[in-house]
Every structure is written in C-alpha cells, then in structure tokens.
Amino acid sequence: MLKIGITCYPTVGGSGVIATELGKLLAEAGHEIHFISSSIPFRLDNFHPRIFYHEVEINHYPVFQYPPYDLALTSKMVEIIDQEKLDILHVHYAMPHAICAILARDIASHKVKIVTTLHGTDITVLGIDTTFRKTIKYAIEQSDAVTAVSRSLVDQTMEMLQVNKEIEVIYNFVNESEYVKEEQLALKQQYGIKQDEKVLIHISNFRKVKRVQDVIYTFNLVRDKVKSKLLLVGDGPEYSSMVKLVEELQLVDDVLFLGKQNNISKLLSVSDILLLLSEKESFGLVLLEANSCEVPCIATNVGGIPEVIKHEETGYLVDLGDIEQSAAYCIDLLTDEAKLTRISENAYLHARNTFHSASIVKQYLSVYDKVLSQ
Numbered sequence: 155m156l157k158i159g160i161t162c163y164p165t166v167g168g169s170g171v172i173a174t175e176l177g178k179l180l181a182e183a184g185h186e187i188h189f190i191s192s193s194i195p196f197r198l199d200n201f202h203p204r205i206f207y208h209e210v211e212i213n214h215y216p217v218f219q220y221p222p223y224d225l226a227l228t229s230k231m232v233e234i235i236d237q238e239k240l241d242i243l244h245v246h247y248a249m250p251h252a253i254c255a256i257l258a259r260d261i262a263s264h265k266v267k268i269v270t271t272l273h274g275t276d277i278t279v280l281g282i283d284t285t286f287r288k289t290i291k292y293a294i295e296q297s298d299a300v301t302a303v304s305r306s307l308v309d310q311t312m313e314m315l316q317v318n319k320e321i322e323v324i325y326n327f328v329n330e331s332e333y334v335k336e337e338q339l340a341l342k343q344q345y346g347i348k349q350d351e352k353v354l355i356h357i358s359n360f361r362k363v364k365r366v367q368d369v370i371y372t373f374n375l376v377r378d379k380v381k382s383k384l385l386l387v388g389d390g391p392e393y394s395s396m397v398k399l400v401e402e403l404q405l406v407d408d409v410l411f412l413g414k415q416n417n418i419s420k421l422l423s424v425s426d427i428l429l430l431l432s433e434k435e436s437f438g439l440v441l442l443e444a445n446s447c448e449v450p451c452i453a454t455n456v457g458g459i460p461e462v463i464k465h466e467e468t469g470y471l472v473d474l475g476d477i478e479q480s481a482a483y484c485i486d487l488l489t490d491e492a493k494l495t496r497i498s499e500n501a502y503l504h505a506r507n508t509f510h511s512a513s514i515v516k517q518y519l520s521v522y523d524k525v526l527s528q
C-alpha cells in the first residue's frame with residue numbers, strides 16, 4: 155500500500171477531474187490518498203475511508219500585498235509529507251504545484267518522490283511567458299518523474315523549454331460507470347427539444363481558446379439543413395459575447411445556454427454530436443467523455459486532439475476555423491443514420507479500449523514504482 159499525496163486545481167476543469175478520479179481509483183485499489191488543495195476537489199463527492207483532504211489555508215495578513223498561496227501550499231505539503239510519511243506526492247500542473255512540491259521535498263524531513271503531470275496550459279500558455287519559462291523548466295527537471303497527457307504535449311514541452319528530462323505519455327481517462335449512455339426519455343422534452351430534432355452539444359469553460367463562436371457559426375449552417383438544437387454547457391469569460399452572438403444571428407430559439415452542469419453524461423445521452431473547435435487543446439477530455447457516452451465528435455486538428463479522435467473512424471477532424479467543413483461533417487452524420495451509428499460505436503469502443511481507466515491507473519502505478527526504486 156502506497157501513501158500518495160495529490161495536488162490539483164480543485165475547481166471544474168479536466169486536470170482536476172483526472173487528479174480526483176485517479177485518487178479515487180487508487181484508493182479503491184488499496185492505496186491511501188491525501189488531497190492537498192485550496193478547496194475540496196469538486197468530484198470528491200463520496201466518502202471513502204482511504205481518502206483524506208487537507209485544506210491549504212491562506213492568511214490575509216495586512217503586511218502582505220499579495221496573499222502567499224504558493225508558500226501556504228508548500229507549507230501544507232511539508233506538514234502532510236512528514237505527518238503522513240507520504241511515499242509519493244503527485245502534482246497536476248507544473249506551475250505552481252510542481253515548484254511548491256520540490257520546495258516541500260527539500261524542506262521535509264521524510265523522503266518523498268515528486269511526480270508531475272503536465273496538462274497543457276502550464277506549457278502552452280505559461281511556457282510562452284518568458285518570465286515563467288525557466289521556472290517551469292526547473293520544476294520539470296527537478297521532479298522525480300514527469301508525465302504528460304498527450305504525445306503532442308511532450309513534443310511541445312521539449313520544443314518550447316528544451317527540458318532535459320524524460321516525459322512519459324499517460325493519456326486521460328473517464329470514470330466508465332459515470333460516463334455511460336442512459337435512456338433519457340423526458341430530458342429532451344424538458345428542454346423543449348422535439349423528438350425529431352437532432353442535438354449538437356459543446357461543453358467547455360468558455361475561455362477564448364475554446365472558440366465557442368466557431369461552434370455557433372457551425373450550428374448556424376447546420377440548422378439551415380437539419381432540424382436541430384445546440385446545447386452550450388459551461389460558463390466563463392466569453393459567455394456574454396456568445397449570448398450576444400446568438401442574438402445577432404437570431405438563433406435564440408435554437409441555442410440553449412445551460413451554464414455549468416454536473417450531470418454531463420445525461421446531457422450527452424440526448425446528444426448526437428459534440429463539437430470542440432478549440433485553438434489549443436493538449437487532450438480534450440470532453441471528447442473522451444462524449445465518446446464514452448457513444449457521442450461522436452467533430453473537433454479541430456490541433457494539439458493532442460488527433461491522438462483522441464481517429465479521423466473518419468471515431469469522429470472527424472477539421473482545420474482550425476474551418477466552419478464550412480465542420481458544418482458539412484455534421485450535416486453528413488445527422489442525415490445518414492447508419493454512418494452516425496457506426497461512428498458512435500467506433501468512438502465508444504475506442505474510448506473503452508485505448509483509454510480504459512484500469513490501464514491508465516496501472517501506468518501511473520508503474521511510474522510510482524519506478525521512482526520509488528530509484
């Protein structure tokens with residue numbers, strides 16, 4: 155049995171989901187898990203006797219111009235490493251989590267190994283900032299082991315930061331018991347969607363990088379040919395401009411803004427196609443969530459997305475900004491029942507085989523074993 159500390163961003167987001175689901179599966183496999191974060195990870199909903207949560211508290215002393223979150227996290231890490239005698243501290247995101255973990259490893263009396271998982275924005279966004287570059291590189295090189303969620307992210311990290319460290323690809327996964335298609339007889343009706351209308355869905359944090367406007371423009375073309383509705387799920391900085399765009403395009407009756415939602419698999423169960431037309435995406439966890447619920451995806455051919463979607467087999471890839479092509483793929487799928495069924499089945503099998511949680515957990519455990527035997 156290993157004692158594993160996990161630090162992640164606890165709010166809604168793919169990296170937090172992966173960290174939390176991994177912790178839950180490791181606990182089920184008999185390991186003891188200690189989450190160390192600023193608030194309880196949102197997916198940590200059920201009680202488990204081998205899962206503990208340690209909250210990082212930030213004191214707002216008047217002398218501090220900025221409350222020192224990173225140092226509060228480091229101090230909490232030191233406390234938990236020593237108190238619980240952690241074997242591994244697995245941090246998700248290089249900045250600031252890996253830096254804090256490395257500092258905590260140096261301060262703590264008990265010997266602990268640091269495993270860092272890169273999720274994307276720490277490299278593709280923060281890595282571009284020259285102020286952070288050296289710090290991120292240091293965090294990666296000083297970790298005992300580093301993993302990334304796609305080959306594309308490894309290549310980008312190497313290219314941007316020239317790190318002198320082996321980075322192993324461990325793909326993301328979903329909780330298969332949660333992401334499963336379920337008959338939802340009443341849901342379409344509750345949202346005022348007619349039974350003969352097709353449903354397109356987009357789920358994101360509405361950041362600029364997600365290009366939600368491309369989803370809306372695509373739907374605008376699809377709606378001319380196929381009776382359909384678009385569900386926009388999530389919230390974020392671009393939300394109000396997207397509401398405005400929908401008004402301008404006179405799509406108000408056919409585009410439903412649902413805000414943040416918990417029961418994503420229920421919404422996916424009434425959807426025919428998921429659209430993810432991002433500018434950057436190291437993996438695109440939502441694609442896997444959709445595929446796991448038998449929903450095929452049309453997504454941009456960027457970052458790690460082509461490692462998740464097999465073009466013309468499990469979904470379709472389009473060039474960034476190519477609205478006509480994404481609309482054409484949607485119309486083709488929505489008007490060819492046999493094709494839609496075939497692609498949905500392929501997508502489901504791909505999600506279950508290539509990205510099965512049991513195999514991903516095994517890969518993380520072998521990383522832990524490797525660093526512990528060094």
Ligand code: GMT
Pocket residue numbers: 166167168169170172273274275278303326359361363434435436437438439440
């Ligand atoms: O995409 C975001 O804005 C959120 C971010 C996160 O921290 O959860 O997502 C990143 O990590 C996810 C989990 O590994 C990946 O599925 C997303 O592709 C990645 N986002 C980007 O690379 C933009």
